[in-house]
Amino acid sequence: MLTPDQVTAQAIPPLESVDILVVGGGTAGAVAGIAAGRTGYRSLVIEQLGFLGGTQTGALVTPMMPNQVEGRPLNGGIDWEINQRLNRAMESGVWKDGNRGWFNPEMLKVTLEQMVIESGGHLLYYTLVEDVVVEGGAIQGIVIANKAGRSWIRAQRVIDCTGDGDVAARAGVPFASGDPETGINQPFSVRFHLGNVDLDRLAAYLQSLGRCDVMPTAEGSAVPLIHTAMVWGRGWTLEPLFRQAVAEGVLQESDGEYFQVFTMAGRPGELAFNCPRISEQVDGTNPWHLTQAQVRGRQIIQRYVAFCRRYLPGCEGAYLVLSAPLVGVRESRRIQGEYVLTAEDVLGARKFPDGIACNNYPIDIHRPTQDQRPGLTHLPPGTYHEIPYRCLVPLGVEHLLVAGRCLSASFEAQGSVRVQSNCRAMGEAAAVACGLSLDLGISPRQVNGMTLRQTLIDRGARLTPVSQPEPVV
Ligand SMILES: Cc1cc2nc3c(=O)[nH]c(=O)nc-3n(C[C@H](O)[C@H](O)[C@H](O)COP(=O)(O)OP(=O)(O)OC[C@H]3O[C@@H](n4cnc5c(N)ncnc54)[C@H](O)[C@@H]3O)c2cc1C
Incomplete structure (x- = not known):
């Protein structure tokens, strides 16, 4: 972790200055890039590979697992837009039980890239995070490494979509990894x-x-x-x-x-x-x-x-x-945020005032050998739970959010919410939250979760307004 003074002392040249920086253009990050571009603020996605989609396209993870109740998808917004574009092009179809997430990964790359560009966002490929710049407890930007050497990007807001929480970990955010009993990660x-x-x-x-x-x-x-x-x-x-x-x-x-x-x-x-x-x-x-x-x-x-x-x-x-050019990693660092989602929240179909996404995909934990695998643990039929915004807000560092599989969740809860449509929903929510925080001149931590929820609803998220005591799908 460096301070701006250390960056100057080490003669690390500045490359860019942006309002919203998305680190990692994968499942969550590509959607964060689209949503960030649509805020109208200057935004940039940096990605270590030469394309967007991460695990979906680089690790060849197709299809998207169903996240729906009685055939009705729980995710809307940009996730729905992407699926619609692919459906129209015959590059996606209906998987079992009405799930529209059966897609061609090569066409997903193109679609995501076009959508980021159309949103007004910018892209920088073949670029890896090397370090973070932090001052006064707030992230100021990141140091990158690529073919041009080292440089740094100043950013008012950073969204860590690396899947592994690389930015948050380097910034000193506490995290957990693996099964708490054995310390072993999923295969x-x-x-x-x-x-x-x-x-x-x-x-x-x-x-x-x-x-x-x-x-x-x-x-x-x-x-x-x-x-x-x-x-x-x-x-x-x-x-x-x-x-x-x-x-x-x-x-x-x-x-x-x-x-x-x-x-x-x-x-x-x-x-x-x-x-x-x-x-x-x-x-x-x-x-x-x-x-x-x-x-x-x-x-x-x-x-x-x-x-x-x-x-x-x-x-x-x-x-x-x-x-696959990218190893399929089911779970690594889970950053610790303002709230840690638990298996009880998932299986208890818990709703939150600051809920930013709905999920009913079961807890699905792969073990080293199949005889150790308990199988899928489902929510009660016809129910779903919500993922609160606070799971994207890391402890201790301002102006930083995380989105994707590295969210703040227990090992079991992560084994449920890590599916692709949820990662996309988290990416969109994080970028919209950054936009709101810039509008109001406050840290993302201070963004009112209920305002964020309503803003996401206005943008097509399938969430119910918080005023309704018993949310319905
Ligand atoms: C084998 C496997 C099977 C699965 N099966 C399914 C399934 O059938 N259906 C389903 O819905 N879900 C499935 N999942 C879960 C789901 O695909 C993932 O949880 C989800 O795609 C992760 O999204 P993410 O945005 O968190 O990470 P990713 O999509 O992996 O995105 C992270 C991005 O960040 C980039 N990056 C990482 N570190 C850096 C860095 N330091 N600097 C710059 N860039 C960086 C990566 O290149 C990548 O593009 C599966 C996962 C695995 C591994």
Whole structure:
């Protein structure tokens, strides 16, 4: 952490001065960038990769999990706008039970980028946070590193959307990471795509086995919807094939710990895999762990590709399209904010006056091995809870907010609210809160949560006005 005087003493050149700086252009950050641009204040998104979308596009995490009650989505606002744009372009479709978050990650990159530019916001890719500049308990900007060397960006407000809370941690905000009992983080996944697959033949084969999701034509897409999985001992119909493949040396026993496959809207002939899973050395803030995950992941992917070609009808001529350039990190730092969301809040369907997003996705914690996995813990049917604004307001540092999976939540609660539509909603709320705080000349901590909630409602969020005692969807 540096003071402005230290920045001067170290001759770190200034690069930019902005009103709202979004750090990390991922699931939450891209939406924060769009919302920040729409405030009319000068805004900038910096991102270590050369595109937006983060885990959605770089870690190839498709589709968006459902966050809806009786088929009605709980998230609106920019999340809804993005999905509508993709739907119109046939680059997204309806996943199970009316969930519209079944998308083509490549088209999501383009859509997010266009929306940031249209909003009047600015982008700087290939740029990593190196340090933070803090004075008098308030963040003043960040030091960045990129091909041009070191420089710093002065900012009136900073939103940490790095997924790992990199900015907040460097600014001294307390945080937790991993399961409080073991300290272990949820497993990583290194996802991949397979091309040249005859999806109709594969779908017919999987249907003949039973227990899989196959819809010949998913609404809004020309691609058949296929979803299946295999986990040892869980009754999946692919288990005998996996047993045979292990016996014949094509797969290893550990490859059957978690195997899952989907099709993607807008990508005929392709499959997206939610595996391999990496369960050891899974600290998402440790570059050695991330490197090891990529290396091991690519080795395991070779086995999965061989398995598909040899045993799955329709995959005989398949080839590896790509392995994810970004390791899929489910959970790392969870910053400590003004409020820590708990499992009781989630499962008790708790509402908050400063609620900025609604969620009913279950608590979904992946464990190193499947026999340790409790499965999904659902909210009572037909209910949802809210995420309060205070979960985005870190302790101890002014003019800084966080959004995304690194929000202030317990390990269990994070295992529920980390899904993509919530991360988007948090990104939008954080940027709108920054806009309000600049309008009023106050710190984001002082922004009235109920005013923020109403402002989000005015912008299309599916929240109910606080005056209603019993919010309805
Ligand atoms: C394997 C896996 C499967 C999942 N399955 C689903 C699913 O099916 N459906 C669903 O809805 N959710 C799923 N999730 C959860 C969800 O995808 C993530 O929780 C969510 O996308 C995280 O969003 P985020 O904005 O917090 O982080 P990210 O989307 O990861 O964004 C962080 C961004 O910050 C950038 N960044 C990081 N550090 C720096 C830095 N220091 N400087 C500059 N840039 C930086 C990154 O490059 C990235 O673009 C899954 C997650 C994983 C890992």
